[in-house]
Amino acid sequence: MVTIYDIAKKANVSPMTVSRVINNSGNIRMATREKVEKAIKELGYVPNSAARSLTSNQTKTLGLILTDISNPFFSKIARGAEDAAVEMDYRVLMSNTDEDSDKEINYIDMMLSARVDGVLIAPTSDKTLDQIKRLRDHNIPVVLIDRTIEGFVGDYVLGDSYEGSRKLVEHLIGYGHRNIALINGPSNVSTARERQRGYLETLKLNDLPVHEKYISEIDFKSVQAGNTKSIVEQLMQLPEEKRPTAIFAANNFIAISVMKALKELGLHVPKDISVVCFDEVEPVVYFDPFFTVAAQPAAELGKIGIQFLIERVEQKNVEQERKIILPPDIHIRKSTRRIK
Amino acid sequence: MVTIYDIAKKANVSPMTVSRVINNSGNIRMATREKVEKAIKELGYVPNSAARSLTSNQTKTLGLILTDISNPFFSKIARGAEDAAVEMDYRVLMSNTDEDSDKEINYIDMMLSARVDGVLIAPTSDKTLDQIKRLRDHNIPVVLIDRTIEGFVGDYVLGDSYEGSRKLVEHLIGYGHRNIALINGPSNVSTARERQRGYLETLKLNDLPVHEKYISEIDFKSVQAGNTKSIVEQLMQLPEEKRPTAIFAANNFIAISVMKALKELGLHVPKDISVVCFDEVEPVVYFDPFFTVAAQPAAELGKIGIQFLIERVEQKNVEQERKIILPPDIHIRKSTRRIK
DNA sequence: GTGAAAGCGCTAACAG
DNA sequence: CTGTTAGCGCTTTCAC
Numbered sequence: 001m002v003t004i005y006d007i008a009k010k011a012n013v014s015p016m017t018v019s020r021v022i023n024n025s026g027n028i029r030m031a032t033r034e035k036v037e038k039a040i041k042e043l044g045y046v047p048n049s050a051a052r053s054l055t056s057n058q059t060k061t062l063g064l065i066l067t068d069i070s071n072p073f074f075s076k077i078a079r080g081a082e083d084a085a086v087e088m089d090y091r092v093l094m095s096n097t098d099e100d101s102d103k104e105i106n107y108i109d110m111m112l113s114a115r116v117d118g119v120l121i122a123p124t125s126d127k128t129l130d131q132i133k134r135l136r137d138h139n140i141p142v143v144l145i146d147r148t149i150e151g152f153v154g155d156y157v158l159g160d161s162y163e164g165s166r167k168l169v170e171h172l173i174g175y176g177h178r179n180i181a182l183i184n185g186p187s188n189v190s191t192a193r194e195r196q197r198g199y200l201e202t203l204k205l206n207d208l209p210v211h212e213k214y215i216s217e218i219d220f221k222s223v224q225a226g227n228t229k230s231i232v233e234q235l236m237q238l239p240e241e242k243r244p245t246a247i248f249a250a251n252n253f254i255a256i257s258v259m260k261a262l263k264e265l266g267l268h269v270p271k272d273i274s275v276v277c278f279d280e281v282e283p284v285v286y287f288d289p290f291f292t293v294a295a296q297p298a299a300e301l302g303k304i305g306i307q308f309l310i311e312r313v314e315q316k317n318v319e320q321e322r323k324i325i326l327p328p329d330i331h332i333r334k335s336t337r338r339i340k
Numbered sequence: 341m342v343t344i345y346d347i348a349k350k351a352n353v354s355p356m357t358v359s360r361v362i363n364n365s366g367n368i369r370m371a372t373r374e375k376v377e378k379a380i381k382e383l384g385y386v387p388n389s390a391a392r393s394l395t396s397n398q399t400k401t402l403g404l405i406l407t408d409i410s411n412p413f414f415s416k417i418a419r420g421a422e423d424a425a426v427e428m429d430y431r432v433l434m435s436n437t438d439e440d441s442d443k444e445i446n447y448i449d450m451m452l453s454a455r456v457d458g459v460l461i462a463p464t465s466d467k468t469l470d471q472i473k474r475l476r477d478h479n480i481p482v483v484l485i486d487r488t489i490e491g492f493v494g495d496y497v498l499g500d501s502y503e504g505s506r507k508l509v510e511h512l513i514g515y516g517h518r519n520i521a522l523i524n525g526p527s528n529v530s531t532a533r534e535r536q537r538g539y540l541e542t543l544k545l546n547d548l549p550v551h552e553k554y555i556s557e558i559d560f561k562s563v564q565a566g567n568t569k570s571i572v573e574q575l576m577q578l579p580e581e582k583r584p585t586a587i588f589a590a591n592n593f594i595a596i597s598v599m600k601a602l603k604e605l606g607l608h609v610p611k612d613i614s615v616v617c618f619d620e621v622e623p624v625v626y627f628d629p630f631f632t633v634a635a636q637p638a639a640e641l642g643k644i645g646i647q648f649l650i651e652r653v654e655q656k657n658v659e660q661e662r663k664i665i666l667p668p669d670i671h672i673r674k675s676t677r678r679i680k
Numbered sequence: 681g682t683g684a685a686a687g688c689g690c691t692a693a694c695a696g
Numbered sequence: 697c698t699g700t701t702a703g704c705g706c707t708t709t710c711a712c
Contacts, residue, residue, distance in 0.1 A: 014699045020698085
């Protein structure tokens with residue numbers, strides 16, 4: 001491995017001079033700089049980040065902890081985050097928790113031992129607060145993305161779940177729907193709570209009753225296991241006048257599993273039932289926009305999250321906490337229809 | 341920052357003993373071990389990877405260089421890769437080249453300075469060979485994923501583009517299609533070359549003529565810019581008897597832009613024209629399987645790629661190169677139809 | 681079983 | 697403008 005000592009020897013200078021050339025620090029005579037740069041090129045020298053980290057106490061590496069990068073919503077966040085990070089000369093370590101708090105703990109350990117300069121995280125639940133505390137005990141700034149958790153004090157970047165939910169339900173009501181079911185994510189995640197709040201308040205504002213049976217929760221793993229079907233079945237087995245005419249799926253994955261279940265039950269969308277959801281259903285939307293959705297600016301969320309994080313890392317704007325809540329775009333498409 | 345010295349002091353042992361406890365190396369008396377472990381817990385000590393790397397000369401970090409993690413095909417690869425990496429106690433640094441060789445060079449620099457233990461890469465073009473050489477000059481093993489490049493000697497994990505292409509075209513011919521257009525990716529990527537080879541050979545085997553006008557190439561950026569439309573228009577402006585009755589889109593993104601273009605031209609799939617493509621169009625396929633595709637086992641590719649890479653890093657099985665070519669699954673669905 | 685010394689590659693602090 | 701010294705946190709080597 002080539003080190004600054006090799007360069008120093010070759011260029012007939014001290015290692016310190018080499019270091020200065022590399023970091024553009026201090027004043028260096030042009031001739032010296034050129035000698036050193038020549039040697040660097042010839043030997044193909046690349047600075048050793050580990051050694052640098054040891055003295056500088058920073059790694060120029062950020063941790064990105066998401067639910068599942070193969071979910072289009074999160075992969076867009078990841079892309080926006082990564083782009084913003086390289087832009088600022090940081091690297092990104094990625095991870096997937098699958099909403100599993102044990103996995104999350106392991107990744108926090110990983111980030112800790114990697115000595116990342118900061119962490120951008122979509123927390124699995126309110127319990128994540130302990131893990132955030134752990135990071136902060138080690139002086140690692142944390143920014144939340146997509147969700148907040150109870151008791152968290154700090155920066156976060158979210159989509160506006162409440163507002164999106166309000167608009168989606170308002171749209172359904174405007175289309176004549178009175179019986180609207182909500183299939184929500186787990187209520188230990190803030191987005192689920194906010195979406196439910198939006199749902200309930202919109203019903204109230206429109207003097208519509210709330211039926212307990214219309215509200216259900218399903219977590220990530222259950223969706224993957226296909227358990228949405230039994231929920232949908234139960235809804236469809238309600239007596240005709242109570243049967244929902246619309247389903248509000250709290251995210252794209254739930255929406256897809258709802259569609260699948262409805263299809264298996266021989267129900268057609270939107271003829272037999274309308275469906276709305278949060279998050280765009282990519283990439284099919286580009287040629288066949290089907291779902292009526294509240295589309296969140298995922299890449300933008302990732303980008304802003306990383307920017308906030310880097311500012312914290314570099315100690316800028318440390319005075320106040322910043323809470324960014326980006327409104328989703330509502331797209332009315334083919335999965336909803338007017339009823340009498 | 342807590343170091344082994346703090347632990348040593350607290351536990352009344354030498355730093356070396358602490359190191360041994362942490363690494364489970366050498367023999368340690370039970371009582372000593374417990375004292376040390378207690379101190380570690382109490383102080384919340386986490387080993388500093390940078391310092392470790394400096395002596396051990398390994399970072400337990402792998403570089404993953406892909407085209408675009410927000411493309412479902414690559415996000416599945418990334419997911420499979422990351423899962424396999426944590427499993428083996430490695431971290432993953434992610435990056436997106438957008439098929440741009442300049443970006444790629446920057447990421448190689450990043451991987452070099454990060455001193456990653458190995459790199460799994462989907463090369464942007466044959467020119468990537470120089471970059472791979474650079475990595476290898478620094479003793480960093482490289483495994484290729486999704487594509488090979490000319491002159492590369494080493495491990496790779498690919499989908500079988502040739503075979504998938506053969507089957508897709510065979511299917512179209514079986515459905516009565518004679519005029520089949522190929523909208524390919526750029527021919528400096530091996531998958532594009534292989535898909536074209538499969539296309540040409542299948543035509544030949546079926547005594548079908550090859551029309552130059554049926555074959556076109558479009559790169560990643562042009563697809564994103566929406567330039568597929570002019571290609572599709574040109575195809576559709578051919579005299580009736582020459583006009584293609586089917587389009588073979590070389591990947592999912594091209595397929596989507598083809599669909600969009602056809603729609604804008606008022607053409608219906610599969611009534612007016614059939615479309616097939618490589619790669620699954622996720623996640624809509626789960627409830628509305630539309631495209632006839634050659635689906636590649638993306639997560640599996642990522643997983644095997646990382647396994648091969650780690651074996652190289654850890655010097656196992658170094659004897660021979662391993663070339664894994666996984667066959668795609670052909671799914672005949674609604675985007676193709678029989679014609680007379 | 682445990683410890684002391686030296687060094688991994690780099691940079692901050694000081695000297696000249 | 698350039699060089700010397702020391703030390704970041706850990707592990708390898710050799711002693712005891």
